[in-house]
Amino acid sequence: MSTPLDYSGSERARRVQSMFTQIARRYDLMNRIMTAGQDVRWRREVIQRAQLEPGDSLLDLGAGTGDLAREALRQQPASRPIAADFTLEMMRAGQNHGPLDWSAADALRLPFPDAAFNAVVSGFLMRNVTDVQRALDEQYRVLKPGGRIVILDTTRPRPNLLSPFIWLHLHFVIPLLGALLTGQREAYTYLPESTEGFLRAEELVARMAAAGFKKVSFRVKMFGTVAIHWGVK
């Protein structure tokens, strides 16, 4: 069984796209079950940290079905979110949940001018991109000076007493649930593998700083398996 991690560059990106195309219809349900509904709270915190004022523009990058953009409208109805993704089927699945402005966009080549947004947020995108630094550079470019970046993603947990249980959950429970609910075991084998292959929370801080972000910090959630990072341009 191969996952996108068996490939590199544009072929890996194509595999990621095709994987999300396959799971698009069941994606939201699987998220709620896998995180026991906690993802809703994390999304709330992401948007709080984006500190939206009335009229502010927000880019929800790798928006998938658009949950973060919708949460932005819930918290700040006078904000102007754009939900952007490179998988059409994910955005199509999100269109059933209410109106939003959508854009087709590759995180490595954003189709937006410099300094276009007051905030850029992403949920579970960054571990999927083939070039993390370039994706951060692009987010920096499209932010206005003083604009906020907030990143929600899984992260490699530090070894602790719960490590064996976390490992079992990631490598057996999640792929099994994924297979049952979406019929796509591969996508939910990719989830723990891409988490383990991703940067540690402290390493992502260093990359954000290298892109130019200031006041970079993070908090971990769910026994250290999920992190929210933030910073300012």
Ligand SMILES: C[S@@+](CC[C@H](N)C(=O)[O-])C[C@H]1O[C@@H](n2cnc3c(N)ncnc32)[C@H](O)[C@@H]1O
């Ligand atoms: C795990 S889903 C997250 C969806 C949503 N943000 C959420 O919080 O549930 C990852 C999304 O990132 C998108 N994605 C991955 N690589 C991308 C890229 N290079 N450019 C744009 N979107 C990308 C995928 O199409 C997918 O919809």
